[in-house]
Amino acid sequence: MTVVREAGATGDGTRGVSRRGRPGPVARGGVAHAPSRAVRALLLGGIGLFFLIPVVAMVEFTLRKGLGGGHDASRWIALAQGGLTGQYRQVLVALGNSVGLAVGTVLIVLLLLVPTLLLVHIRFPRLRRVMEFVCILPISIPAIVLVVGLAPVYSLLSRLAGSGVWTLAFAYGITVLPYAYRAIQANLDGVDVRTLSEAARTLGAGWGSVLFRVLVPNLRRGILAGAFIAVAVVLGEFTIASLLSRVNLQTALVVVSKADPYTAVIFSLLALTFAFLLLLLIGCLGAERTRPRRRRPIGGRP
Amino acid sequence: MLLFLVVPTLIAVGTGFFDTSGAFTLDTVAALGNPVVLGAFGNSFALSALTSVIGALVGAIACYGLLGARPDGALRAVVDSLSGVLAQFGGVMLAFAFVATIGIQGMVTLFLRDTFGVDIFADGVWLYELPGLVLPYLYFQVPLMFITFMPALQALKPTWAEANATLGGSRATYWLRIAGPVLAPSFLGSLLLLFANAFSSYATAAALTSQGSQIVPLQIRSALTSETLLGRENLAGALALGMILVMVVVMAGYSALQARAARWQR
Incomplete structure (x- = not known):
């Protein structure tokens, strides 16, 4: 890496990640082989329409007034006015479960994956290919196959630790591994971790302060992106929870949809919007790397 | 890591080879030859192939549009x-x-019925059967194609197009003789990834069809939850083994193509 940084690197942590894996946005505006404006509008409009219709249909569906026809927002209003306390309580419980699982999964990923990746990066660079292979592996094992093998593991686990829903966090830790790995590794590749840690060590920092005051602030974009994607994946997970008979947001939605499809669709719309905003935030975090930012005071994380 | 990835995979594959008493057997694997199971694999292949080809083409067009x-x-x-x-x-x-x-009460269904008098379910309701999975699958295949294929398209250097134009080549020459060959490995790799994605996808199908098991993941569900097929508990393991074999072949092809595609993405 070419970015040589001043010794006070603990400060503006954002500058170390100025390099991206892909070619930067240099003069991309005038791509010679790009389609003309009209063709572009036609293509995107057509495909956009296919993707828009189901979403519009979902909204329309939730606004239906019932058999009499017509539309109003009564279902949304009813739900907003504490409708969750009644028969939809199970959705609330399930949402709580899913959020708890998301937090647990993020903790597992952060506490295990980040130190491991750093260690491999600094001390054992030769293990990197192995690490990459292991981390990407879960993508090629379908969740439905994983469940077949997880069933016996979980029956053992429930005898040891109870059958609480939190135990699913271990399985989710595996399913989000590839996504979290990619996010963090991409950030790691853009930061000269070795020089940074050597510089900090030379200046008398212990490993603890190297980790928390130098490396983590520099990697916080990758870590945040990894955490967000883990949250999105966990909130959308259905296969494992459903077949291991645990309750999470998605399985509860299926149950609710059998009794009251309108509410299920409302919740789906809300969940989709939430995930969209979450990913948009990740995108903004990534994009900010290339733009100049105003300087921040010392101390990456409060 | 070991307990939740390696052990389950080994168990999933391993149970295919053992009967309920724990003795080694090939009977459950032989169950993969069962017409119902073969039919499910056939359906899965057909569905994945169809949605991955359409998804790859539409996704590639979307990438081109966003170039x-x-x-x-x-x-x-x-x-x-x-x-x-x-x-x-x-x-x-x-x-x-x-x-x-x-x-049946969907927005488009009602619109077509009331406005044009077209009943899309004239031959029976197909949404909850195999054909009904195609559209929802496309709805996640096209975005996946966009995610995986866009970087390749973006790595096309403007200088190549300029060089082509300077040497008197037309737009068609550029796409057929330059961009086409460069993009081919990426495109085929993404196609394989889409295939694997459709093949292993479970949630959409499970939520849409509550009865019948036309595709392999749903077969696994019924094998895992069924209580009627006594003595066939390990069928799920055998099915999982079959799926893993398919996935290994597909993903091996994917990484080979990816390695070839990486030459142009620097």
Whole structure:
């Protein structure tokens, strides 16, 4: 890496990640082989329409007034006015479960994956290919196959630790591994971790302060992106929870949809919007790397 | 890590080879030859092949359409996140979306019926059977294609197009003789990834069809939850073994193609 940084690197942590894996946005505006404006509008409009219709249909569906026809927002209003306390309580419980699982999964990923990746990066660079292979592996094992093998593991686990829903966090830790790995590794590749840690060590920092005051602030974009994607994946997970008979947001939605499809669709719309905003935030975090930012005071994380 | 990835996979594959008393047997693996199971694999193959080919073509067209947009612009940011949501988050909720769209009381169904007098379910309701899975699957295949194929398209150097133009080549020459060969490995690799994705997808199908098991993941569900097929508990293991074999072949092809594609992406 070419970015040589001043010794006070603990400060503006954002500058170390100025390099991206892909070619930067240099003069991309005038791509010679790009389609003309009209063709572009036609293509995107057509495909956009296919993707828009189901979403519009979902909204329309939730606004239906019932058999009499017509539309109003009564279902949304009813739900907003504490409708969750009644028969939809199970959705609330399930949402709580899913959020708890998301937090647990993020903790597992952060506490295990980040130190491991750093260690491999600094001390054992030769293990990197192995690490990459292991981390990407879960993508090629379908969740439905994983469940077949997880069933016996979980029956053992429930005898040891109870059958609480939190135990699913271990399985989710595996399913989000590839996504979290990619996010963090991409950030790691853009930061000269070795020089940074050597510089900090030379200046008398212990490993603890190297980790928390130098490396983590520099990697916080990758870590945040990894955490967000883990949250999105966990909130959308259905296969494992459903077949291991645990309750999470998605399985509860299926149950609710059998009794009251309108509410299920409302919740789906809300969940989709939430995930969209979450990913948009990740995108903004990534994009900010290339733009100049105003300087921040010392101390990456409060 | 070991307990939750390696052990389950080994168990999943291993149980295919043992009967209920724990003795080694090939009977359950032989169950893969059962016409019902073979039919499910056939359906899975057909569904995955169809949706991955259509998804790859439409996705590639979408990538081409977005080629002119600034990579760090607002349009790309929105499309990127939307693709991420639909490709990874959808599952159950996509099933709801399509019930609301082309279900019996769906918006499009009613619109077509009331406006044009066309009944899309004239030959029976196909949404909850195999053909009904095609549209919802496309709804997450196209975004996945966008995510995986866009970097390759973006790595095309403007200088190549300029060189082509300087040497008197037309647009057709550029796409057929330069961009085409460069993009081919990426395109085929993404196609394989889409195939693997459709093949292993479970949530949408499970939420859409509550009865019958036309595709392999649903077969695994019924093998895992069924109480009627006594003595066939390990069928799920055998099915899982079959799926893993398919996935290994597909993913091996994918990484080989990816390695070839990487030459042009520096």
